[in-house]
Amino acid sequence: MTPAKASMTRKAYQDISRRIMPGNIAYLVLFLWMLYATTFLDGHPFLVLVSGTIILLVSLVRYYLGLKLDRFSNDLNRWCHLFSTATLIIAATWSALSVYAVMAGPENPHYNDDIMLIAIQIFAIVIGGMNVLAIIPSLWGAFLFILSVPIMLSLFIIATHATISLGLLFLLGVLFMHNVGKSIYADYWQRLRNESMLEQQAESLALARDEALAATDAKSAFLANMSHEIRTPMNGVLGMTELLLSTTLSKQQQSYAGIIQRSGKALLKVINDILDFSKNEAGKLVLLSEPFCPRTLIEDVSELLSEQAVAKNIELNTDLPEALPSLLSGDALRLQQVLINLISNAVKFTASGKVIVGVRILQQQAELIRLDFSVKDSGIGIAPEKQQLIFTAFAQSDVSSTRDYGGTGLGLSICTQLVSAMDGEIRLESSLGQGSTFSFALTFPIVKKPTETPPVQQQPVAHSSQVNFSQMHILLAEDNAVNRLVATAALERIGCRVSIAEDGQQALTMYQSGDIDLILMDCSMPVMDGYTATSMIRQQEQQQNPGEKEHIPIIALTAHVMPEDRERCLQAGMDAYLSKPFSREQLREQLALYLPAYDKTSSEPDA
Numbered sequence: 001m002t003p004a005k006a007s008m009t010r011k012a013y014q015d016i017s018r019r020i021m022p023g024n025i026a027y028l029v030l031f032l033w034m035l036y037a038t039t040f041l042d043g044h045p046f047l048v049l050v051s052g053t054i055i056l057l058v059s060l061v062r063y064y065l066g067l068k069l070d071r072f073s074n075d076l077n078r079w080c081h082l083f084s085t086a087t088l089i090i091a092a093t094w095s096a097l098s099v100y101a102v103m104a105g106p107e108n109p110h111y112n113d114d115i116m117l118i119a120i121q122i123f124a125i126v127i128g129g130m131n132v133l134a135i136i137p138s139l140w141g142a143f144l145f146i147l148s149v150p151i152m153l154s155l156f157i158i159a160t161h162a163t164i165s166l167g168l169l170f171l172l173g174v175l176f177m178h179n180v181g182k183s184i185y186a187d188y189w190q191r192l193r194n195e196s197m198l199e200q201q202a203e204s205l206a207l208a209r210d211e212a213l214a215a216t217d218a219k220s221a222f223l224a225n226m227s228h229e230i231r232t233p234m235n236g237v238l239g240m241t242e243l244l245l246s247t248t249l250s251k252q253q254q255s256y257a258g259i260i261q262r263s264g265k266a267l268l269k270v271i272n273d274i275l276d277f278s279k280n281e282a283g284k285l286v287l288l289s290e291p292f293c294p295r296t297l298i299e300d301v302s303e304l305l306s307e308q309a310v311a312k313n314i315e316l317n318t319d320l321p322e323a324l325p326s327l328l329s330g331d332a333l334r335l336q337q338v339l340i341n342l343i344s345n346a347v348k349f350t351a352s353g354k355v356i357v358g359v360r361i362l363q364q365q366a367e368l369i370r371l372d373f374s375v376k377d378s379g380i381g382i383a384p385e386k387q388q389l390i391f392t393a394f395a396q397s398d399v400s401s402t403r404d405y406g407g408t409g410l411g412l413s414i415c416t417q418l419v420s421a422m423d424g425e426i427r428l429e430s431s432l433g434q435g436s437t438f439s440f441a442l443t444f445p446i447v448k449k450p451t452e453t454p455p456v457q458q459q460p461v462a463h464s465s466q467v468n469f470s471q472m473h474i475l476l477a478e479d480n481a482v483n484r485l486v487a488t489a490a491l492e493r494i495g496c497r498v499s500i501a502e503d504g505q506q507a508l509t510m511y512q513s514g515d516i517d518l519i520l521m522d523c524s525m526p527v528m529d530g531y532t533a534t535s536m537i538r539q540q541e542q543q544q545n546p547g548e549k550e551h552i553p554i555i556a557l558t559a560h561v562m563p564e565d566r567e568r569c570l571q572a573g574m575d576a577y578l579s580k581p582f583s584r585e586q587l588r589e590q591l592a593l594y595l596p597a598y599d600k601t602s603s604e605p606d607a
Helices: 003-037 045-067 076-103 111-133 137-158 161-245 251-281 294-311 332-348 399-405 411-421 481-493 504-513 530-543 563-572 584-592
Strands: 290-292 314-319 328-330 353-364 368-377 427-431 435-445 473-477 497-501 518-521 554-558 576-579
Touching: 003 045, 003 076, 003 111, 003 161, 045 076, 076 111, 076 137, 111 137, 111 161, 137 161, 161 251, 161 481, 161 584, 290 294, 290 332, 294 314, 294 332, 294 353, 314 332, 328 435, 332 353, 332 368, 332 411, 332 435, 473 481, 473 504, 481 497, 481 584, 497 504, 504 518, 504 530, 518 530, 530 554, 530 563, 554 563, 563 576, 576 584
Parallel strands: 314 353, 473 497, 473 518, 518 554, 554 576
Antiparallel strands: 290 328, 353 368, 368 435, 427 435
16 A cells, blocks of 8 residues: 555544544434334343444444544554444344344334334435445445345335335435445545645645755855855955055055955955855845934945946935935845945946936835935946846846956845845836936834933044054964964054964963953864853853953954854854954954053053
């Protein structure tokens, strides 16, 4: 028996198990009704006792078999044989009683009435059992034969006008119910086959979905690992290039080093695009909801890309409404990422003319505003048949676009995912040679400025370039020799003293024995990784007496950049997170937040 057939058979037997309880009760009720309404059993207590006991006991057996079907899961045929035997015993008991009633003879003054009642009862039992037993054709045929044929033959043997008429009626009824049973069987098993096919299709779809999710997870893990492996040498390339550019070079050397730096940054953007796409596809995109100024955000993005536009003699303008609220709530970083991608594309694909970044207020309420963002250019435009293609990952409107303009073809796909996650949709209006307009509408909560409580006056913080790091002792835990060289040179250039640990165990030992102000901790190291080392440092801090050792700042220095990586760093006890590759300015800004408690702009500590 095939697995599918076994499953359908089991379901059929489960249906029978659920339906037999009403049949068992009906047998007992009909038996009691026969005792009450007919006279042919009068004076036959032994027959009543035996037949009633058989019907009761066998009904209990059938009920028990219905409850214990699961015990026969490995031998369904045995369950079917036991159930069929019990059912046929009941049928034989009723058949014997009906034959006895017919053969009692016409001498009984209530003979005709008794025979009619017996015939009605037999038909009731047959009809009641048909919906249940027709599921098993062999059982249904035997049940129908045992109940109907003996009484029908008895009626013909008596051979009165009434019994012959009733016998013919029985014959027609048996033939009719046999055909109905065949129809019930065919419909029932067709339904089971359909259900089985649907279940198999559902299982196949679930399996395909699981395989797709597993493939996506595997791809995301692969891309994350590749990102880590690429970022580590990229940190060396960009870090050493930055150090090289800060030395005295000839103009030609400066040009060559600048090309290396720009190429490295372009490669880093490709890596970031692929990682962003992977995160979005894997469902790991997390949107924040924080106050931001939309006007400042758009002006900052335009200023960021203005150098790229000026280099191509393109005007980059903004068109912002005066009524634009000063504060909204949303994920400013993701909105900025979308605008940077769209504006950067517009500048890239525009040879001359202008790019306009605009915002329109579509609808404004007391607490919500719906804005339409647009980036319009006078560039090469996109043919109508290519306009949907450009939103597909790794695709561009023309193969020549990749050759002439570069790019991975991921930018617009990422923008589409980000805008969709913010409940919007990117629209495109473009004509070949006439420029393009990309737009999308988003709804933001309006953040109201506080009116009653005056803002807290914060102490001015010196810019990191004004901070003196000469008394800051840094422990650098890094296993990669090139990254150690890059980080050490960057730290020493801003005035820090640097101690080196090549793994987490060395970092733990040096923390215990040295006077360290801050630890830069790589996460992936041999012997002991950065997570474990950080956890052990935090445990030791908790075990020490109050006042002996203060909480030491630990900054993660890692090429792992997935959201869960950042969360893992914080859970391990790290205070901040700096992803590779990093610039010297980024490192300076991060260190400025954790300088020891002395005058940060002075070379001498407080007296």
